[in-house]
Amino acid sequence: MTKKVTIKDIARELNTNYSTVSRALNDSPKISDATKQNVLRQAKLMGYQPNSFAQKLKKGYSNTIGLIVPRINRVFFSNVIHGVETIAKQQGFNVIICQSNESVKDEEDNVKTLLSNNVAGIIMSISKETQTQDSFQEILNNKIPFVMFDRALNNLVSNQVVNDNFKGAYEVTAHLIKQGYQKIIHFSGPLYINIYQDRLEGYKKALEDYKIAFNPNFVIENTLTKDKGIAAVEQLLxxxxxxxxxxxxxxxxxxxxxxxxxxxxxxxxEQVGVAGFANEPFTELLDITSVEQFSTDMGKSAASLLLDKIQHKDTSDQHQNIEILPQLIIRKSTQKL
Incomplete structure (x- = not known):
């Protein structure tokens, strides 16, 4: 087994003392830039890895954060991951990524895994099964810095980074009406999740503004998979x-x-217009009208918010809500006129 390189080993190679190397590695203002560069160069050459536990003791937090997403294979969530990792890396943090697979049980296991790894904070989007905060109650109990993105429970007060889902849904519905469509079905996700409730309200407001009566029977609540879309249309027909x-x-x-x-x-x-939400890559290939959510920016904002809470050791009950404006992308699937 290869012996782990220590600060003493670096000091020996550079023919200097332990404290000089330690201060240089910790960017102490007492050490000249030239010495710091020399120490960092030697540390990299020797494959030195800092002791994360010691760093945690010094700073009061670890340099690792956790990220829980419902599905990694969705482009929306993979873009969020990219945004989170970009900001985390810039600030010297590592990211442990977990996925819940839209399962509340897996979500609870993800939380336990991250807490057992002593993460400094957690970023999370809840699964479609999650109806209460039980799966992540331990995070709240321990006052660990916590940011929710995209999906959150309607009744939960927390740090959040979300789209203006009301606006996105309003614009889609208004566009359909302007194209001459009058009898608009809405496929909604579970309404105990914030984003789907907000989109429903945006849809209803557009109908109201354009003097179209809201029909509750036109709202179909499901898990928004391809198969559910097929089944819903089959049932309508x-x-x-x-x-x-x-x-x-x-x-x-x-x-x-x-x-x-x-x-x-x-x-x-010509007979039925169809619009989606999220602007997945296939929507461009298939000419499907959708809503761009700027998911990479969402990931960056969530990471910046979490790291600010961590580094300032903010455990107060003051919460921030960051809203990202979506953009309607009009394509052939709704261009009736």
Whole structure:
């Protein structure tokens, strides 16, 4: 087994004392820039790894944060990961990434794993199964710096970084109305999650502003997968519901809707307009109208907020809510006129 390089080893190689090397590695103002560069060069050459536990004792927190996402294979969440890692790396932090697979049980296990690794703080977007804060109550109990992004529980007061989902949904619905669609179905995610409630309210407000009566039967709540989109359209057609547009609160359910409509030889956008939400890459290839959420920026904002809380040791009950403006991306699937 290779012997771990220590500060004493570096000092021996440079023919200097332990305290000089230690201060140089910790960027002490008492050490000249030339000496610091010399020490850092030698440390890198020898493969020196700092003792994370010792660093934690000195700073009062570790240099590792945790990130919990529902699904890594969604482009939205992979972009968030990129944003978080970019900011964390710039500030000397490592990131442990976990995914809940949309399972509240996995989410709870993720939290336990991160806490057992003594992370300095946690960034998290809840699973679609999460209806209470039980899965992450231990974070709150221990007053560990905590930021939620994208999805959070409606009744939870916390640091959050979210899109203006009301605005995004309002603009999609208004666009559909301006294109001549009047009977607009809304595929919603679970309404105990903030983003889906906000999107529903945006949809309803647009209908109100354009003098179209809201029909609660036009709101279909599901998990927004492709298969759920297919099943929802099949059910609408089976029940002979009269509709001419679908606003899905997720791109995969919009994709499912289009596939089902085509299977039934219903023309998109001529007979039924379809719009999604998230601007997944396939929406550009398939000409599906959607909403860009700027997920990389969301990740950067969440990381910056968390690291600010960590470094200033802020355990107060004052919470920040950062809102990112979305952008409607109009494509062929809703261009009726």
């Amino acid at each position: 089976k029940q002979k519901i009269d509709f001419d547009a679908i606003f899905a609160s997720g791109d995969y359910s919009a994709l499912g809707a289009i596939l089902c409509l085509r299977q039934h030889e219903i023309l998109v956008p």
